[in-house]
Amino acid sequence: xxxxxxxxxxxxxxxxxxxxxxxxxxxxxxxxxxxxxxxxxxxxxxxxxxxxxxxxxxxxxxxxxxxxxxxxxxxxxxxxxxxxxxxxxxxxxxxxxxxxxxxxxxxxxxxxxxxxxxxxxxxxxxxxxxxxxxxxxxxxxxxxxxxxxxxxxxxxxxxxxxxxxxxxxxxxxxxxxxxxxxxxxxxxxxxxxxxxxxxxxxxxxxx
Amino acid sequence: xxxxxxxxxxxxxxxxxxxxxxxxxxxxxxxxxxxxxxxxxxxxxxxxxxxxxxxxxxxxxxxxxxxxxxxxxxxxxxxxxxxxxxxxxxxxxxxxxxxxxxxxxxxxxxxxxxxxxxxxxxxxxxxxxxxxxxxxxxxxxx
Numbered sequence: 001x002x003x004x005x006x007x008x009x010x011x012x013x014x015x016x017x018x019x020x021x022x023x024x025x026x027x028x029x030x031x032x033x034x035x036x037x038x039x040x041x042x043x044x045x046x047x048x049x050x051x052x053x054x055x056x057x058x059x060x061x062x063x064x065x066x067x068x069x070x071x072x073x074x075x076x077x078x079x080x081x082x083x084x085x086x087x088x089x090x091x092x093x094x095x096x097x098x099x100x101x102x103x104x105x106x107x108x109x110x111x112x113x114x115x116x117x118x119x120x121x122x123x124x125x126x127x128x129x130x131x132x133x134x135x136x137x138x139x140x141x142x143x144x145x146x147x148x149x150x151x152x153x154x155x156x157x158x159x160x161x162x163x164x165x166x167x168x169x170x171x172x173x174x175x176x177x178x179x180x181x182x183x184x185x186x187x188x189x190x191x192x193x194x195x196x197x198x199x200x201x202x203x204x205x206x207x
Numbered sequence: 208x209x210x211x212x213x214x215x216x217x218x219x220x221x222x223x224x225x226x227x228x229x230x231x232x233x234x235x236x237x238x239x240x241x242x243x244x245x246x247x248x249x250x251x252x253x254x255x256x257x258x259x260x261x262x263x264x265x266x267x268x269x270x271x272x273x274x275x276x277x278x279x280x281x282x283x284x285x286x287x288x289x290x291x292x293x294x295x296x297x298x299x300x301x302x303x304x305x306x307x308x309x310x311x312x313x314x315x316x317x318x319x320x321x322x323x324x325x326x327x328x329x330x331x332x333x334x335x336x337x338x339x340x341x342x343x344x345x346x347x348x349x
Contacts, residue, residue, distance in 0.1 A: 003264075003265070003266035004302070005264070005300070006266045006267075006269070007266045007268060007296075007298040007301075010267070010268055010270070010271045011268065011296040013331050021279065042271075042291045045257075045271075045274060046274060047271055047274055047275075051228065051308070059253075110296055136320075152221070155257075155261070156259070156262050156275060157255045159262075160238075160241055163241065163242075163294050164235065164238040164239055164242045166230050166238075167234040167235040167238045168231075168238075169231075170227060170230070170231030170234070170235075171227075171228060171231040171232050171234075171235045171263050173227060173230075173231075174223075174224050174226075174227030174228035174229075174230075174231055175224070176222025176224075176227055177220050177224035177227060178221060178225060178227075179224070180220050180224075181217050181218075181219075181220030181221035181223075181224050182218065184213070184217045184220065185217040185221070188210075188214070188217065189211055200320050
């Protein structure tokens with residue numbers, strides 16, 4: 001699929017690149033980061049004009065993120081009906097609300113695998129659209145400058161960068177999952193210890 | 208969420224996390240070693256044409272290759288023995304499937320050879336100007 005898209009980006013140029021980033025931001029599984037690095041390399045080689053490629057890519061990505069935020073917003077009622085009574089869900093939503101800006105910003109370029117889930121959760125949470133779009137646009141600009149810039153810098157050797165970044169993204173995703181597991185496990189353990197400590201004095205008082 | 212379900216969730220997250228970290232950690236390490244081995248040229252300098260034909264992939268088009276390697280497209284079409292008309296937007300793989308279906312990789316190898324053949328021979332550094340014995344060499348300015 002990547003190969004087909006790379007050929008089409010060479011042929012159709014920046015408008016198709018913007019469209020692909022839009023589709024990826026809506027949630028269609030497209031290797032957007034790899035294509036962005038390649039687009040940077042194509043710009044360096046003079047195959048694509050860098051300014052329109054960067055601009056259309058940014059517009060496509062931000063517009064797609066707005067759509068997936070909207071999907072989350074309109075699915076809010078269904079999610080609330082399904083999970084709204086769960087304290088864990090409420091706690092997760094409150095945690096997200098307090099750190100939403102940073103989560104939106106970092107998932108644009110650092111943990112890109114979590115970008116779509118973050119958009120959907122953000123849409124269904126209390127975060128305002130304008131705040132979401134501010135952090136989203138900042139994150140997407142960082143993504144385009146960082147990844148597109150690396151492609152531009154390495155030129156014809158862009159595949160080396162792409163290989164490293166793809167694997168590094170996977171490593172970060174694994175670390176996030178591991179961190180979440182350890183954090184939840186520690187929290188469970190603390191709660192259990194606290195419950196045991198509360199019940200202990202009662203038992204001692206009874207004896 | 209019941210305590211049992213919470214335990215399942217925590218165990219699943221940790222197991223998946225460890226597996227993914229192990230898998231991608233190794234791949235990242237190898238990719239980083241490869242990455243460090245490449246020194247990219249300055250991006251804003253006027254770069255010379257690419258000369259490494261091993262960077263050619265079968266998703267590239269004749270047009271993009273002639274641009275990158277500064278080779279006339281006509282030369283590549285002639286090497287393949289196919290007309291340029293109607294083939295400008297096709298990848299090397301598509302050209303291979305269409306014109307040489309029973310020879311996998313033929314177009315890629317032919318294009319590599321044609322580009323390699325069209326590249327100028329590597330120029331050696333010019334020899335230093337010989338200085339006759341007894342000639343005073345002026346001191347270099349600070």
